[in-house]
Amino acid sequence: MYRGERTVSDRQKNPSQSRPRVIVAGGGFAGLAAVKQLARQPVDVLWIDQKNYHVFQPLLYQVATGLLDPETIAIPLRFCTRKWPNVRVVLGEITDIDLTGRTVTAAADSFAYDYLLLAIGSTTNFFGNGELASRAWDMKGLTMSLRLRAEILESLERAAMETPRGQIPALAFAIVGGGPTGVELAAALSHLVRHEIPKDYPELDTKRIPISLLQAGDALLPSLPPAIQAYAQARLEAQGVNVRLKSRVQHFDGRTVTLDNGECLAAPLLIWTAGVHAAPLIAKLRVSQGPGNRIEVNRNLQIPVHPEVYVLGDLTFHKDALWPQNAPFARQSGTFAARAVLNAALGTGPHPNFRYRDLGTMVALGPMNAVVYLPWMGRLSARGFSGWVIWLVFHIGALVGFRNRFAALLDWGSGLMNRRPAAGLIVSYDKEPASKK
Ligand SMILES: Cc1cc2nc3c(=O)[nH]c(=O)nc-3n(C[C@H](O)[C@H](O)[C@H](O)COP(=O)(O)OP(=O)(O)OC[C@H]3O[C@@H](n4cnc5c(N)ncnc54)[C@H](O)[C@@H]3O)c2cc1C
Structure with a gap:
């Protein structure tokens, strides 16, 4: 998505754009790690989150018990992107993802992508109780x-x-x-x-x-x-x-x-x-899902039938890999996917398989x-x-x-x-x- 473009129809009016459009959905650990890699690269990045900040979830318990001020563990997304001219932030809940049409709907607008990095995380799982x-x-x-x-x-x-x-x-x-x-x-x-x-x-x-x-x-x-x-x-x-x-x-x-x-x-x-399960929107997607509605991916974190979509962090499931739902995995998956997108978009050769480091x-x-x-x-x-x-x-x-x-x-x-x-x-x-x- 090049700067200034907001909707699918805007893009259609202006077919001359050539830089790959990357949407990073989610400003958690995975989304932030991905955007950091994509910053200042020859791609146009749209970073969408329903909150205007990234939060360091492992210390939330310290906020709940008064040990830390809430603002100590959070940072506004727009502060992160001040020096990243190719990244645009959109504040809004993602309400729909059209994997076939390659669009994401948020804040009552529709945004087209060439690559989607899906990192909207999880919510609390009460196991149906x-x-x-x-x-x-x-x-x-x-x-x-x-x-x-x-x-x-x-x-x-x-x-x-x-x-x-x-x-x-x-x-x-x-x-x-x-x-x-x-x-x-x-x-x-x-x-x-x-x-x-x-x-x-x-x-x-x-x-x-x-x-x-x-x-x-x-x-x-x-x-x-x-x-x-x-x-x-x-x-x-x-x-x-x-x-x-x-x-x-x-x-x-x-x-x-x-x-x-x-x-x-x-x-x-x-x-x-x-326990947690994937963010509610995921249940609506027509893709293969594992326990807790996590999305089944290949070894490169892609949805097999939509290789332009990478699934990151808490949303990721691979039947043979015991990838955990934690901050290091989320960060590593975000970094890996962003590099893979850059390699593919810039034609700099194949990217090695993802390997999680505990x-x-x-x-x-x-x-x-x-x-x-x-x-x-x-x-x-x-x-x-x-x-x-x-x-x-x-x-x-x-x-x-x-x-x-x-x-x-x-x-x-x-x-x-x-x-x-x-x-x-x-x-x-x-x-x-x-x-x-
Ligand atoms: C209380 C708590 C304590 C934890 N402690 C630890 C720990 O000690 N060590 C550890 O490694 N891990 C810990 N974790 C787990 C770790 O925080 C997660 O694994 C990690 O945050 C996952 O990163 P993520 O980027 O996939 O998702 P998240 O960090 O959850 O980010 C998802 C982002 O997507 C956004 N989003 C969600 N839905 C939508 C939507 N529809 N539209 C727009 N935006 C949306 C959210 O606002 C959020 O910013 C803890 C988690 C919690 C909740």
Whole structure:
């Protein structure tokens, strides 16, 4: 798409254009990595997202628990593209993709492409349980994390009002999912409730507020070695988190969680971190799809019958490759696809097959404590303070932009020095559970 062209009909009126038109759909990890590669290259790039910013999702739990300001983990797309004259940003929800006609519809306009890099990511998967979808909270996005922060703080305010001194507050938190997100959230929530909140709510005995982490499998952090799993569990338990393994949630009535063994658990605030499926638009596309509506691709991330379409990040599925839904895969897929498009468009020869490089896993377990597992460094693992230093260096480097890195250091530093947490304001958000976003 050359600059100034907006619609298919505009392009048809002006057939002289010759630069390949590339649409990058989605401004997440995959979309950003792709656009970075395409910047300043002889292609015209249209970058579409329904939000005007890129968000660093792995730190959303820190926004939900007041450890980081929301703007620290996000960056406007137009700020990224300031120095990229061949990239145009369109803010709007993509409502249709015509794979045969090679057009994308967004913001009530239709845009033609020669190459499409599809990277619109995933949404929370409640596995068809409507009860959970309408009552549980999730953190899939900045708005939802801010609403969750408001809800956590409001529930503490209500408990402070309603609980006579010396009595246990009628409040309990439960987190579903023992993967990295659930574990990090449990540790951060426990730090907030057990260490930060008591300073401001002397009338509330927050040590006795239950925080449960419910994991369907028989270990936390299933992809990590058993020693790290055991360490993480012991660490959470030492912080007052009730870790419950083999506990699959079946019902939630808004106050009580029922497990598949019939056991009931009071938890007025239930946070769901137990899975994702492809963004809803994908279900409408007539392409072969795998688990969670992910799109089946070949080894080069292309849709076999539409090789001009590359599928990236959380949307990608290959029946023989165990590609994960995580940030490193999303970034690597975006970089690979953009290079492949440049090779094809500029006729610079074939591009090698995509190869995923597992960069490992890092999970924060509260202030100055983390577990790290790096398979590419001789299966190096670290835990405790040394793990946290690696976690810190990596996350500071991974945030986009100097301002965000500096702000994160400031927020974490002030937290460690026992100063005011980054964000403790209850700001008025339209509070609704996940499905009503
Ligand atoms: C709470 C949380 C914690 C996580 N923690 C980790 C972690 O610790 N480590 C790790 O590696 N991974 C983590 N992940 C997973 C990781 O964030 C994702 O795998 C990664 O973001 C996928 O990148 P993506 O580009 O495919 O999609 P996303 O980053 O989700 O980006 C998709 C983009 O598409 C846009 N979009 C969606 N639908 C439309 C539409 N119809 N029209 C226009 N735009 C649209 C969205 O606004 C978004 O900007 C976490 C995810 C979450 C939610």
